[in-house]
Every structure is written in structure tokens, then in C-alpha cells.
Amino acid sequence: MAFFFKPSRPKTPSELVKAIKESLLALDTQTVVEVKALEKALEEVEKNLLAVRQMLSGDGEAEPNAENLSLLTTEVCKEDVLGLFVHKLPILGWEARKDLVYCWCILLKQTVGSRYCCVEYIENHLELLDFLVVCYDNKDIALNCGSMLRESIKFPTLAKYILESPSFELFFKYVELPNFDVASDAFSTFKDLLTKHENAVSEYLTVHYEEFFQLYEKLLTSANYVTRRQSLKLLSEFLLETPNSQIMKRYILELRYLKVMMTLLTDTSKNIQLSAFHVFKVFVANPQKPRDIVVILAKNHERLLALLHNLSVGKGSEDEQFEEEKDLIIKEIERIARLPINLS
DSSP: OOOOOOOOOOOOHHHHHHHHHHHHHHGGGOOSSOHHHHHHHHHHHHHHHHHHHHHHHOOSSSOOOHHHHHHHHHHHHHTTHHHHHHHHGGGSOHHHHHHHHHHHHHHHHOOBTTBOHHHHHHHTOTHHHHHHHHGGGOTTTHHHHHHHHHHHTTSHHHHHHHHHSGGGGGHHHHTTOSSHHHHHHHHHHHHHHHHSOHHHHHHHHHHSHHHHHHHHHHHHTOSOHHHHHHHHHHHHHHHSSGGGHHHHHHHTTOHHHHHHHHHHTTOSOHHHHHHHHHHHHHHHHOTTOOHHHHHHHHHTHHHHHHHHHTOOSOTTOOOHHHHHHHHHHHHHHHHHHTSOOOOO
């Protein structure tokens, strides 16, 4: 006699959110003694996260149901599940973390009507972003948190918050962590923060100019080659952008930062020399150079001219614009060297 079992009815978005919330909260009640209970709770979380992922992405044959997406997004915010995602992340296993990050990234993009509900939720719970930043100290979840952060800072309000938060300064430490993968991921997030929203970055640098560039100077003079190269390249990207023109004008008046670029021009790496040139040339080309900058260029003109004459874009490469710019900078340094300046 054959027995036929009716397949279980798929959960509604509301039921699914309730289930994921209960399973995440259940992790609070577990202790080390209750190993089996904890394992069971983690299995339940993993199962529910997979179900949420499937509702968000479809089953591979059919597209996700738009109405279900809206309901799921609304319920996730209403039930504070996004907050649980962040705070429970360190407890979860590898597979569950992967699904959680996927769900986070999809949910942030969802609109209900014209509203990004999950972004609004984070705007009202900004401490979640600080939590994600400090998780770079935990190498087990650092890359997960990095992915969640980069998805979050695609939205200007969330990027602006991190820039202005005390936790932003932690990136100057994280980009030099001994774990290469974590340091590289932190630098990717750091770069996005400084390049994705030009106006927010310009506002931030205007207010925090001194402290930011003092910290940034340490990256440019780091003993770590990768740090020097990446930070120098990034500096030219965000400093020379049009919205940051006032910041650039202020930066190129500072003798200490010209000295940094002059030192980087002598680096053993050709890549660093070339990147340094693109910032150095702005100091030299500035028609309103302060006297102390004119003096140091005059004092060091022989060495600078030798460095520049030997600087090229590489074997077999011809870059007309680079050669034109280099020629102009050489002529300007030669002109300065002929000025009747008191070098004492």
C-alpha cells in the first residue's frame, strides 16, 4: 500500500521572518554546556537563512515574486531582523554567514513603493554600521562585514555617517593589518568611502582636514610597499577630483606634504614614482606657490631634475601626455632654480 505525503506549504514572508527572528534569538539562550541545543539552533538559523535567500532570488526556474519581496522587506525591518543579522553574525557558521551577507545585500536594494526600507532602518540604527566596522578586528567575519559595509555605503547617507563617525579612523589601522586578505578588504571599503560620494567626501575633508591628512601621511610613508602604493594611488583619485578642488588647493600649499611626495619620487618602485609624480606636479604647477615651497624646489632642483629626466612610463610605452607634463614640470623647476632667492 503506497503512502503519499502532502508537501509542506511554503512559508509566507511574514512566517519566514518570524521563523528567522525566533531562530536568531534562540542563540541567546544557548550556553557552552548545551552544545547540542546550540547546534540545533544554528541549524535552524541556517535553514531559515537559506529560505530567505531563495525567496529573495527565486528558485532558479522562476523570478522572485515581487509581492513577496515587498512583504519580506517590510517585515524584516518591522521585526528588527536586520539588527539581528549584524549582531548574530559572529556566532554563525561559514555557510550561514554567506547566505546572511547575500540576503543583506539584496534587501538593501529593495524598494517598497519608492522607499528603501532597509536603508531607512539602518539610518535609524546607525550603530549597526559602527559594529560592522569594528568587526575588521575579527578575522573570522572581517570579509563578511566588509561586503555588508560596501553594500551599505553605496547609499550616501550611510557613507556620510561612517565618514563622520569616530570608527572611520579605525580604517587607518585596518588597512595595515598583518592578515593580507583582511587588510586588502579594509582598503577596498576605505577606498569606496573616499571615492563613491564626492560631495560627502569634500564636506568631510573640509571639516576634518588636519586630522585626516596627518593620519593619511602615515599611510604614504608606511614601511609596507602595498600600503604606500595603494594609498598614493587613492590620494590622487580623491584629491584631484573636481568637488575636492578646494581641498587640493589647500593641500598643495603645505610644505610637509610636498616633502612626502619628493621622498616618494625616490622610491625604489617605478609604480610609486609615477604615482608620486602625478601629485608632485600639482605642487610645482601651482601659480601661487608659497615661498617655502619655492625655496625647497630651488634647493633640491638638481636632484629633482635628475629624477624627472629618468622617469618614464615604462619599457615600450609612450605616453605623450605624461611626457608633456613632465617637460612642463622640468621647465618650471629650471625657472625656479634661476630665481634670485635667498636659500638660507
